[in-house]
Amino acid sequence: MFLSGLKGPDGRREHGAHVIVCGNEKGGSGKSTTAMHIAVALLRSGYSVATVDLDGRQLSLTRYVENRRRWARKAGISLAAPHHFSVPPARRDTISDAESEEFRKFTEGLGDIENDHEFVVIDTPGSDTFLNRLAHRIADTLVTPMNDSFIDFDVLARIDPLSHDIIELSQYASAVRDARRERRQADNSILDWVVVRNRMSSFTSRNEQKVDASLKNLAMKLGFRIADGISERVIFREFFPIGLTALDDFDEHVLGTQPTLSHLAARQEIRQLLAALRLPTSDHGRRRMDMRRKFAEATEKPLDLPDIFAN
Template sequence: MLVTGLAGPPESRTRESAHVIVCGNEKGGSGKSTTAAHIAVALLRAGHSVATIDLDGRQLTLTRYFENRRRWSAKARLSLPIPHHFHVPPAYKETVSAAESEEFRRLTDGLADIENSHDFVVIDTPGSDTFLNRLAHRIADTLVTPMNDSFIDFDVLARIDPISNEILETSQYANAVREARRERRSADNSILDWVVVRNRLSSIASRNAHRMDACLRNLSARIGFRIAEGISERVIFREFFPIGLTALDDFEAHVLGTRPTLSHLAARQEIRQLITALRLPTDAVGRRRADIRRQFLETSGRPLLLPDIFAK
């Protein structure tokens, strides 16, 4: 299991284990791969060494994203930052336990090669409950859960009363994250920072958007995650995939293959705001926040020292 480490430019610190960012949600189509690619490129452009792992052995969307990026970089003669990437193919064995053991071995072997040589590891997970998906959640330092701004996606986190919007019960996925947090705290006394990212937000306020906002804030206070705004419903994010570009890359015509638009600039601003909201330990402020969190963990198990007001 990876141990939480402080991240920063390589020349400014002694390297420790990488900070692990997992993009996880048991519902497909929520934007996990797009979010993972943008986080990885943002960190690369900030001067950090980044590795990416694709655990969706069937779809391989993140793998294809960086393959397209490498191909377009060569074709357009561009120098695009690309992370060290590998994927874990599904194992086919006679028993489920044997297959899971083989997948575990493949993942741990891959992690052993990168965890001490990179500042960040970004993991993309499948939109289903799999062994590797559960394992990734248990080694995460930061869990990013993208979700479309819809009650269909909200149902992955919790069930609500349709009239009062009261939270009736948390979902299986939310309970699984809670269990992953408990196991991580027990294993190495670390806190899993959970951020739910609202994707495909409409630019027009609606009754549904207000209800969604209220329910998310209610659930956030109940089970302990932070809320961030992510990717809007923009066609350009779909256009980026075939050439492997992100909203953080240059927008000259020879880079995009077309003239940039205002939508490109708006998309870049969205991604920058998302990266800021994740509060990753990328600078002095982030490292100081990580230090405070670690100090809190070290003292949280000790009894409080209070003045003895009953002393004679």
């Protein structure tokens, strides 16, 4: 099912914000941290950005935005913050009634912001929910953070313990594949899926090499791209209580402490991640999006066969 509130008279989605969804049906993979850094990076580049928190229980992204605004007031500094809303879990007599209410709140919220912002960044819960599946179906870019281990790899696929060959796709990977198919049918768009490897060690281990090989194998089967994300740095956990990111100004007044080399290393990681996402923020990114759109349109047209194939 596609968002009816975001469709035009011909049944296709009307042009509006580029929707970035941070999704993974496993908690602790860094979705909220990644979502906040993407949003702040776009804001600092001059784009209008809205963020949406669909994890109505944890509300990690909501807390992050609130902490940012609170710290800006307390420190007397200017910090760009996105327009933000969350969708609380509905409590109704039936699951169907609850999902209907959540759907209404989600679509109304998106309807208010979609055409007034250039980017919408959506953080999803670490579980299979109705809103989680819905968000994946409207994504233009899907960012799936995962910790660099076979525990997190299991969210994407099951592997043979000895050969590390792919045995079967996980429920989440299958759901993303279905979402891509439905999105293609709904408005002729191609969802760009990027799997981001978080908490990578600074030293290459045998396990990391095996994860890397398995991911590349799976990427060929599912058509996602791979990007390096956030390392295991204490600094990223220290950013959350004051709502800062690795892209904010590094001086003592803003940070509340002296900047270190860890701050600079974290900033470089985030810049590399953003470059790997290839969002339509530059001429190159916009050309790439146009090429994907033209490819989608071309694949719908019948082949122009020569006369020898005529009946």
